[in-house]
Amino acid sequence: xxxxxxxxxxxxxxxxxxxxxxxxxxxxxxxxxxxxxxxxxxxxxxxxxxxxxxxxxxxxxxxxxxxxxxxxxxxxxxxxxxxxxxxxxxxxxxxxxxxxxxxxxxxxxxxxxxxxxxxxxxxxxxxxxxxxxxxxxxxxxxxxxxxxxxxxxxxxxxxxxxxxxxxxxxxxxxxxxxxxxxxxxxxxxxxxxxxxxxxxxxxxxxxxxxxxxxxxxxxxxxxxxxxxxxxxxxxxxxxxxxxxxxxxxxxxxxxxxxxxxxxxxxxxxxxxxxxxxxxxxxxxxxxxxxxxxxx
Amino acid sequence: xxxxxxxxxxxxxxxxxxxxxxxxxxxxxxxxxxxxxxxxxxxxxxxxxxxxxxxxxxxxxxxxxxxxxxxxxxxxxxxxxxxxxxxxxxxxxxxxxxxxxxxxxxxxxxxxxxxxxxxxxxxxxxxxxxxxxxxxxxxxxxxxxxxxxxxxxxxxxxxxxxxxxxxxxxxxxxxxxxxxxxxxxxxxxxxxxxxxxxxxxxxxxxxxxxxxxxxxxxxxxxxxxxxxxxxxxxxxxxxxxxxxxxxxxxxxxxxxxxxxxxxxxxxxxxxxxxxxxxxxxxxxxxxxxxxxxxx
Numbered sequence: 001x002x003x004x005x006x007x008x009x010x011x012x013x014x015x016x017x018x019x020x021x022x023x024x025x026x027x028x029x030x031x032x033x034x035x036x037x038x039x040x041x042x043x044x045x046x047x048x049x050x051x052x053x054x055x056x057x058x059x060x061x062x063x064x065x066x067x068x069x070x071x072x073x074x075x076x077x078x079x080x081x082x083x084x085x086x087x088x089x090x091x092x093x094x095x096x097x098x099x100x101x102x103x104x105x106x107x108x109x110x111x112x113x114x115x116x117x118x119x120x121x122x123x124x125x126x127x128x129x130x131x132x133x134x135x136x137x138x139x140x141x142x143x144x145x146x147x148x149x150x151x152x153x154x155x156x157x158x159x160x161x162x163x164x165x166x167x168x169x170x171x172x173x174x175x176x177x178x179x180x181x182x183x184x185x186x187x188x189x190x191x192x193x194x195x196x197x198x199x200x201x202x203x204x205x206x207x208x209x210x211x212x213x214x215x216x217x218x219x220x221x222x223x224x225x226x227x228x229x230x231x232x233x234x235x236x237x238x239x240x241x242x243x244x245x246x247x248x249x250x251x252x253x254x255x256x257x258x259x260x261x262x263x264x265x266x267x268x269x270x271x272x273x274x275x276x277x278x279x280x281x282x283x284x285x286x287x288x289x290x291x292x293x294x295x
Numbered sequence: 296x297x298x299x300x301x302x303x304x305x306x307x308x309x310x311x312x313x314x315x316x317x318x319x320x321x322x323x324x325x326x327x328x329x330x331x332x333x334x335x336x337x338x339x340x341x342x343x344x345x346x347x348x349x350x351x352x353x354x355x356x357x358x359x360x361x362x363x364x365x366x367x368x369x370x371x372x373x374x375x376x377x378x379x380x381x382x383x384x385x386x387x388x389x390x391x392x393x394x395x396x397x398x399x400x401x402x403x404x405x406x407x408x409x410x411x412x413x414x415x416x417x418x419x420x421x422x423x424x425x426x427x428x429x430x431x432x433x434x435x436x437x438x439x440x441x442x443x444x445x446x447x448x449x450x451x452x453x454x455x456x457x458x459x460x461x462x463x464x465x466x467x468x469x470x471x472x473x474x475x476x477x478x479x480x481x482x483x484x485x486x487x488x489x490x491x492x493x494x495x496x497x498x499x500x501x502x503x504x505x506x507x508x509x510x511x512x513x514x515x516x517x518x519x520x521x522x523x524x525x526x527x528x529x530x531x532x533x534x535x536x537x538x539x540x541x542x543x544x545x546x547x548x549x550x551x552x553x554x555x556x557x558x559x560x561x562x563x564x565x566x567x568x569x570x571x572x573x574x575x576x577x578x579x580x581x582x583x584x585x586x587x588x589x590x
Contacts, residue, residue, distance in 0.1 A: 008456065011456065095452060098398050098399045099452035100399075101397075102394070102397050103393050123394070127453055131453040132456065157393060158394055
């Protein structure tokens, strides 16, 4: 594995089909699973590590975001990464820096309401990675379902010839969705946070049993997490991210809530197979994550 | 030469270094000179023809914009173009179409003030061409000096590995800058329009004689075109497009004015050589253009 610092030197090292996994670093088993999945699909596997300042609407969150490049590089090397692209802020934002990529519609609800400016930062930095790295494919996780929808729209709209590969949510054996932010949860917070996935799975069971009404599914989740500081519980169309009253086409049941010092998001996406919704609960680790707990 | 309709089929036909000349079509000798210049620099010469609706702030201007694809394809073939990319609106804007590329600062003055929304349309469509065609270089004319500055900023900011090649203004033997819109000028309008280039050249002579004060240079031009319907006469920094009080660094003396039914723009860019401003008056045709007069 080689560590690269510039777009140009990264591009020079390609051979064959290039797959990109953009990350904010501080890898956990979820990132590692995604690397393994993308490794199968491409000849050159590029993982980028860049804690993008423009997508943090809250400077305190940016400051608190965990960072450990050396640890991340070691984990990437163990998982078959060819190029570990870790640019500094100047490589990504240096120069005149007057350009933003703005996505409307799909950015309005949910995260868009609670994190003003977030998606401009995300769309802009990913457009830079796509323009500057020219990969053939890029992988994003379903955990950030709205981000995924925003980036699919951006990629398609700007005509980047880049295949977007969707990766499932990766979960602890008990259901908690993996997140680099979990490292900041106390043991007690962690227990409380379990209510989120538990509520989502209860709603998924209702769907399996025939429920299609959005308010019923949202109520199930809201009840489960009534003790948390909830930003939203929303059923939304999976492509437009607009609220929908019932489950008649692919949709996401999405949650954002605060537990202790940490804001967590999670969701279940309902794909449609033979006109029937099929909940994607994600994949479960066999053993508890060791990388999202403070050592 | 091959005519292509999609981004994908265009990319498939590349060999070696790819040069792109984006155009709105209805070619005149200015376009043909640019094709000849870019032909020298690349292995595959791509000319795109797309009358981009989103950059016309005035729908009447969009409707009146002259179009003749067959004629353009013939001229391109005569000038060594390999790929003539003429997509329909759906190839460029079909799909969700919620993404725009926004450039701040450099878009505020001059054309930005008089053509609201224009530069969002320009930056977005060129970002699509760059993302979807992945050329190695692209050529833009100095005639649209602010557009050139906007696109240089956008290209650099988004980290497209695309060299921007600047082409000089191409002029009639009497000085009138070539424009596809000139075809809509009557013989009388054409005579009146000559005041624009005449005023710019007078200012350039003052600079050659030592004048550096912006207001003096602007006054010279304003006096020359006092009978026209003037949008602006402005000395501005060539990279930021912000007004400057004097000529102490690379700058553009830019004009926009209406003559009859047509809005015309023209400029002289002052490059700096050995700390001295050198006016770029452009290049002059040996014989009057036959392609910008109604046949």
